[in-house]
Amino acid sequence: MAHVLRRLLSAGDPSDTVVAAAPPVPPREVFRRFWPYTRGGRRWLVPLVLLSLTAPAVDAAELWLFKLVVDDVLVARELRPFLWIAPVYLGLVLCSGALGFADDVTSTWVGERFLLTLRSDVFRHVQGLSLNFFERRRLGDVLSRITGDVDAVEAFLLSGVADALYYVIRLAVFLGLLFYLRWDLTLLALVVVPLFWGAARHFSRLIKDASRERRRRGGALGAIAEETLGNVVLVQAYNRQAWEAHRFERENAGRFRAAMASARIHAVYEPAVEFVEVTGGLAVLALGTWKLAQGQLTLGGLLVFLALIGKLYSPVHGLSGLGTTFYAASAAAERIIELLDERPQVTEAAGARRLRRARGAVEFDGVWFRYPGTTDWALSDVSFRAAPGQTLALVGASGAGKSTVAKLQLRFYDPDRGAVRLDGTDLRELSLSDVRENVAVVLQETLVFHGTVRDNIAYGRPTATQAEIVAAARAADAHEFVERLPDGYDTLVGQRGRTLSGGQCQRLAIARAMIRDAPVLLLDEPTAGLDAGSARRIMEPLRRLMAGRTTVVISHQLLTVRDATRIVVLDQGRVVEDGAHAELLGHQGPYARLHRLSSGAVLS
Numbered sequence: 001m002a003h004v005l006r007r008l009l010s011a012g013d014p015s016d017t018v019v020a021a022a023p024p025v026p027p028r029e030v031f032r033r034f035w036p037y038t039r040g041g042r043r044w045l046v047p048l049v050l051l052s053l054t055a056p057a058v059d060a061a062e063l064w065l066f067k068l069v070v071d072d073v074l075v076a077r078e079l080r081p082f083l084w085i086a087p088v089y090l091g092l093v094l095c096s097g098a099l100g101f102a103d104d105v106t107s108t109w110v111g112e113r114f115l116l117t118l119r120s121d122v123f124r125h126v127q128g129l130s131l132n133f134f135e136r137r138r139l140g141d142v143l144s145r146i147t148g149d150v151d152a153v154e155a156f157l158l159s160g161v162a163d164a165l166y167y168v169i170r171l172a173v174f175l176g177l178l179f180y181l182r183w184d185l186t187l188l189a190l191v192v193v194p195l196f197w198g199a200a201r202h203f204s205r206l207i208k209d210a211s212r213e214r215r216r217r218g219g220a221l222g223a224i225a226e227e228t229l230g231n232v233v234l235v236q237a238y239n240r241q242a243w244e245a246h247r248f249e250r251e252n253a254g255r256f257r258a259a260m261a262s263a264r265i266h267a268v269y270e271p272a273v274e275f276v277e278v279t280g281g282l283a284v285l286a287l288g289t290w291k292l293a294q295g296q297l298t299l300g301g302l303l304v305f306l307a308l309i310g311k312l313y314s315p316v317h318g319l320s321g322l323g324t325t326f327y328a329a330s331a332a333a334e335r336i337i338e339l340l341d342e343r344p345q346v347t348e349a350a351g352a353r354r355l356r357r358a359r360g361a362v363e364f365d366g367v368w369f370r371y372p373g374t375t376d377w378a379l380s381d382v383s384f385r386a387a388p389g390q391t392l393a394l395v396g397a398s399g400a401g402k403s404t405v406a407k408l409q410l411r412f413y414d415p416d417r418g419a420v421r422l423d424g425t426d427l428r429e430l431s432l433s434d435v436r437e438n439v440a441v442v443l444q445e446t447l448v449f450h451g452t453v454r455d456n457i458a459y460g461r462p463t464a465t466q467a468e469i470v471a472a473a474r475a476a477d478a479h480e481f482v483e484r485l486p487d488g489y490d491t492l493v494g495q496r497g498r499t500l501s502g503g504q505c506q507r508l509a510i511a512r513a514m515i516r517d518a519p520v521l522l523l524d525e526p527t528a529g530l531d532a533g534s535a536r537r538i539m540e541p542l543r544r545l546m547a548g549r550t551t552v553v554i555s556h557q558l559l560t561v562r563d564a565t566r567i568v569v570l571d572q573g574r575v576v577e578d579g580a581h582a583e584l585l586g587h588q589g590p591y592a593r594l595h596r597l598s599s600g601a602v603l604s
Helices: 002-010 027-075 080-127 131-136 139-181 183-190 193-230 232-237 241-293 299-340 402-409 432-437 453-458 466-475 479-484 502-516 532-537 539-546 581-587 590-599
Strands: 362-369 379-386 391-395 417-422 439-442 520-524 550-555 566-571 574-579
Touching: 027 080, 027 139, 027 299, 080 139, 080 299, 139 183, 139 193, 139 299, 183 241, 183 299, 193 241, 193 299, 232 241, 241 299, 362 402, 379 391, 379 402, 379 417, 379 550, 379 566, 379 574, 391 402, 402 520, 402 550, 432 439, 439 502, 439 539, 453 466, 453 502, 466 479, 466 502, 466 539, 502 539, 520 539, 532 539, 566 581, 566 590, 574 581, 574 590, 581 590
Parallel strands: 391 550, 391 566, 439 520, 520 550
Antiparallel strands: 362 379, 362 417, 566 574
């Protein structure tokens, strides 16, 4: 069976791994990591234990009444005992139903409470990771871990532990009753118990391997689906539907192979355990029949004993099978632990200084930076300064390092050497949330959420009033087109703003920055992707947004650059020119060449 599993899981193209498997984690470590999340529901564990104790006792009482019916009513042909046995039995059935209801509701509450806490904590943790994490991870796989894999952790920790407790209590109750009835038959029944454990130990290891591969493939499916559907315009424009379908089918086939491997293991395991169970039952039946013939056992006693044997083997079977459940769920727990073990590259220093509203002085002082995992410097000894209220323009060809400056300004990364300062203080010494609270951004990629126009503008300041939202929209020249939308400010803009034009989305982004009212404004290619007409239309709202703020403009089109207080020209991560627009044109250097290239397109 093991070699069949290896062959099934190795099929396909091993060189093209969409999502790598998570490192294995011992079960003890899984319990240590996730047990604290049960804190809110632990007080309900005592009622669950009491329910687990009471339910087997009620079952045992029902079986004992069945013995009395056989021996005192059927064999004795006496109806009178039945008159009190029947209502007692009905009462026990009602009691069993009430206990089952209480157990189901309580255990579900505890389990869902655990999931609520863990999933929220995992999501909060992922949101706090640095940008580097999202640039090297497949988003679909991360989403798969936050949703499906978290559910499996609950099965490992709470449901599994509760089931184990339930099985142990049932085993103790029925084993005690069996020894009370016939100790010799009970010992014979226990002979086959080691076979249960042996079978479970062998098959659980195989199931863990299959489950780990199934979880990995599930994460890969989510990654491909998110990537393909998120870029459906590109996929359809280049007629790559068949290629993307092939990628999806390949991972889907891998998941199918893992599921079939797991199914084959279960298909062999279940009959093997059933064979062991039937063997034990037949041995007890043979010895019990002989004792019945010898007059050492009543018919009712034998029937009840056989029924109790079934009740005994059920928890033994369940306990042995919990190993396979634990191993299957631990594959998901490993993926969650790998996620939780990720640490943000950018962290807040202990005792970080709080910064309320900054004056807006921005400074890069001898900054050297390269992205994690790379050898080339993205920025090399970059220095510049923008005083409060000034506009600093960073220009250069694509790949010159302009957007890297924006990432450092927002402290998505920290420089390897040198310092980035706000109001003279190194960003690493300030509260991370305060740093970003003092910066408003209008990015090259216009980020619009699936929500209303109002929601998207207020994202800059959630406490904004309707009047402030409208005022920001007016300042961004967005109010007129918003009013023409079907539901005005309550109009849903669609995922990534697909119901709006690029210029309209950009004006919403400007309104969002307006309402944030931060002292530092970061414009990263604000006119990129817009036609010349749309670019000119957003210039006036951009100027209104820039007024009175320290503005860092990143551009290679030079549309928003001419009026900058200072222009810094970057080339391959280095500052190659520095000065005002007219001054740099007179130098006839790199800036003059960029100006000539773009003047025919956007400058007037």
